[in-house]
Every structure is written in structure tokens, then in C-alpha cells.
Amino acid sequence: MTRRIAELLRSGQPDESVTIQGWVRTKRELKGFAFIEVNDGSSMAGLQVVLNSDLPDYETVLKELNTGASVEVSGVLVASQGKGQRIELKASSVKVYGDADPETYPLQKKRHSFEFLRTIGHLRSRTNTLGAVFRVRNACATAIHQFFQERDFLWIHAPIITANDCEGAGELFTITTLDLKDVPKTDNQEIDFSQDFFGRRAYLTVSGQLEAEVMAMAFSNVYTFGPTFRAENSNTSRHLAEFWMVEPEMAFCDLKGDMDLAEEFLKYIFNWVLEKCPEDMEFFNQRIDNTVLATAENIINNQFERITYTEAIALLEKTDRKFEFPIEWGLDLQSEHERYLSEDLFKKPVIVSDYPVGIKAFYMRLNNDEKTVAAMDVLAPKIGEIIGGSQREERLDVLEKRIRNQGMNPEDLWWYLDLRRYGTVPHAGFGLGFERVVQFMTGMGNIRDVIPFPRTPLSAEF
Ligand code: 4AD
Numbered sequence: 001m002t003r004r005i006a007e008l009l010r011s012g013q014p015d016e017s018v019t020i021q022g023w024v025r026t027k028r029e030l031k032g033f034a035f036i037e038v039n040d041g042s043s044m045a046g047l048q049v050v051l052n053s054d055l056p057d058y059e060t061v062l063k064e065l066n067t068g069a070s071v072e073v074s075g076v077l078v079a080s081q082g083k084g085q086r087i088e089l090k091a092s093s094v095k096v097y098g099d100a101d102p103e104t105y106p107l108q109k110k111r112h113s114f115e116f117l118r119t120i121g122h123l124r125s126r127t128n129t130l131g132a133v134f135r136v137r138n139a140c141a142t143a144i145h146q147f148f149q150e151r152d153f154l155w156i157h158a159p160i161i162t163a164n165d166c167e168g169a170g171e172l173f174t175i176t177t178l179d180l181k182d183v184p185k186t187d188n189q190e191i192d193f194s195q196d197f198f199g200r201r202a203y204l205t206v207s208g209q210l211e212a213e214v215m216a217m218a219f220s221n222v223y224t225f226g227p228t229f230r231a232e233n234s235n236t237s238r239h240l241a242e243f244w245m246v247e248p249e250m251a252f253c254d255l256k257g258d259m260d261l262a263e264e265f266l267k268y269i270f271n272w273v274l275e276k277c278p279e280d281m282e283f284f285n286q287r288i289d290n291t292v293l294a295t296a297e298n299i300i301n302n303q304f305e306r307i308t309y310t311e312a313i314a315l316l317e318k319t320d321r322k323f324e325f326p327i328e329w330g331l332d333l334q335s336e337h338e339r340y341l342s343e344d345l346f347k348k349p350v351i352v353s354d355y356p357v358g359i360k361a362f363y364m365r366l367n368n369d370e371k372t373v374a375a376m377d378v379l380a381p382k383i384g385e386i387i388g389g390s391q392r393e394e395r396l397d398v399l400e401k402r403i404r405n406q407g408m409n410p411e412d413l414w415w416y417l418d419l420r421r422y423g424t425v426p427h428a429g430f431g432l433g434f435e436r437v438v439q440f441m442t443g444m445g446n447i448r449d450v451i452p453f454p455r456t457p458l459s460a461e462f
């Protein structure tokens, strides 16, 4: 049976006969023998393989063992003489599945820019950095399920196709099977979506929250974890058109409970990844951002700062720092403001709560002052907003008014309002941007480099 390299590096013993499969990372030829490093993606480190010139077809095989070639190697594990590894594999047979022409295979140099690697999105996962990113991403996803499953939350699968704009921000991708060359029109010359596939206009979802609320009214505590889509034309290092979101929703929960869960949740993820991916995290600390390990420890061991929006505005108005965007009570915080608060002022995550009603979505619960809503954002150093959440408006009359005030029609959301008609309860939830937490964890500067196939404006090739 073939063994995975991570497992061999952990627990393989000298004299064991093993077979491995993977891709050649490096080759070093010496007199009478050669070393290759084989990587199968299971860990950052590959396994060093020693090839002696008495191997069958030594010369021919060696010519094909270039960086990128796929191989199967059988042999015996031996204690390594060299530095840097505990064991190595003394090959008794080598099979090359596919070679990789050194003249054209692009991953020859040790280091490439991330911009260049994005142009070879089909190959970049074979590099050390992207390999480490996707192992950490996997660990984050596992941590998320573990966290909620331990707490009896039900994982629900929210639809990707929806008729609702949950955030009310109009950043929706329409999906249609109408003939774009001959679009049916209504009498007043609007597109007639009643003739479309779903008999109404449909979109890719921006959030699974409304469906999560439905399910929370049956299962108390639920979470979604799936892809969401936003057609915002923002070319930043923190925005994707397709990203994954985690959205817990809790019945019988208020804003304080929501903030407590968000904080506990982030700490859990960081702790998990430090435990499961020490080698990858060490790599990020050495090569990408020498503060990531300290940041992780800081997250795990300290309480997040909690301030209201009104307090945040006062702090932003007090500072000498010059911002590009104006800031005053009633305006939304821009990422420069969010970063100032978390990165420079408090030097740790900050939870800002109770935002003005005018800048937040219709479903957030109106506070008694009638000027603010029970919203909260978790702001992280370097990233800015990483979590956005709120207590939901559970009062039918108030909710109907909010929907109307935002220019929406309550009848379109009759089923959402039914949740307030039948057995309504105080409830709350939040959304974590999954890629942003992977970015935060790894120190990767651009969100395009923490998702295998980034979708951004003008970019969807791979
Ligand atoms: O703050 P947002 O828009 O909140 C919601 O969608 C709520 N329905 C969540 C809820 O209460 N259940 O988005 C939540 C998070 C943001 O804090 C951010 O981390 C991430 O999703 N996010 C993005 N990540 C990558 N690319 C984008 N374009 C993103 N837009 C939001």
C-alpha cells in the first residue's frame, strides 16, 4: 500500500519497506548517486529519496526525474545522514508516471511572485506557499465544523439560488435561461422574468442568513457553511465575487450572546490551526509575515475589545491620524478606520456594536433609542471586518416598517415575516468571511491567494 509522506515523516521507522507517490520538487546529482525530494501535498516537507547508480535504468530514469515529474518510488526507509530530515527513502525501484519538460514547466525557480502564480492557477497549488495555505484552509474548515458540532449546532445547507437580496445592497448576480438576444418584455418594457426558468427573477445568494433563520426556528442553533456571491466591483485585496461564508444563527440569543460566540469561535479556530498545522504556520511566520504566530497567541489569550459605534466615532474623531475617507456619526466605517481601531489603537480584534440604523440591513433589531440597531462587526488587524452580525428584529410590526423604509415590499418576504407571526423569539447570528479568516491566520496579503480558484472582476479563467 502506498503511504502518505506526512505520515512517514511523523512515524516511519528505519528498515520499513514503503512505496510513495508524488511529484519531484528537486533533484541533486552526485557521483554514483542522486537525491530527489518528493512531495505529495500531505505536508510542507517532502521525503528525500536516495537513488544509487545500481538502480535498473539509472541513467534513463534520472533524466526524467525533473522538477514537476510524477513518480512512484519503492524502497526501504533509512535513518538520514544529512541535516533537515530524520529519515529518507533508499529507492529500489522508481516509476515515472509523467515527466515535466524543464524547458517549459513554469515552476523551476524557488520563488515566484503571487501575481505570476495567479496566471498559472492550475499549477500554483504545487508551490510551498499555496500548499501551506490550502492545508491551513482545510484545518480552518474542520475547526469550524468541530466547533459547532461540539455545541449541538445543526449544519444546514442554504440554497445557492435565491429570489432574495438578504443584504439589500443590490450586489446580486442574476441567473437566467432567458435568450439574451431576444429577451421577453412586459407591457412597460421591463424584462419579463415571469417567463424565466423560475417564473421570477433569481440570483446567486449573497448570504444564507434568511434561510438560517427559518431553520433556527425549528432547530434552535444552526449554521451554514457554503459559497456566497457578491457582484460588487471592488478590486481590493479583501474582496472576492465568490467567497465562502459561515453563518451561525441562534434562537433565544441576544447581541451579547452573539458577540460571545463570535469571540469564542475565532479563538477556537486559531487554537485548532496552531495545533494541527505547526509546520505550515512556522513557514508563514518565517516567509510571509513574522507576526502571525504572535498574533495567533494574542487572539487566543486576550479578550477582544468591545466598543459601540458611537464610541468608535469618538475615537476616530480624536486621533491625529489622517484618513482618506471622512468619518462622522452616521457614516459607515471604511477599512482604514477599521484597521486603525484594531491594528493601531487596540492592537487586537475589536467588536464594534450598535451601528446607526441608516447604514445597516433591514433585519437588524432596532434599539430603544430608535437611532441604532443591535449590530456588531468584529474588526481584525490588517484585515478589517472579518465578521458581521446582529440580533434580528423579532417584532412583526417593527420589522414590517423597517422593510418598507428600505423601499422593499413586505409581501415579497411574507414567509420571513411568518417567522414573526408564529412562535417568534429573540434571535441572533453572524457571518464569518471564511477567506478573510484564512488570510488573517496566514498573513497572506491578498485574498486571491487563499482560495483555490478566485473569482474577481474580469477573472474567472481557471
Ligand atoms: O457583513 P456581511 O455582509 O453580513 C452578512 O452577509 C450577514 N447576512 C451575516 C449574518 O449575520 N448571518 O458579510 C459577512 C462577512 C463579512 O464580515 C466579511 O468577512 C465577509 O462576509 N465578506 C466578504 N469576504 C470576501 N469577499 C467579499 N466580497 C465579502 N463580503 C463580505
Ligand code: MG
Residues within 6 Å of the ligand: 377, 385, 387, 388
Ligand atoms: Mg458587513
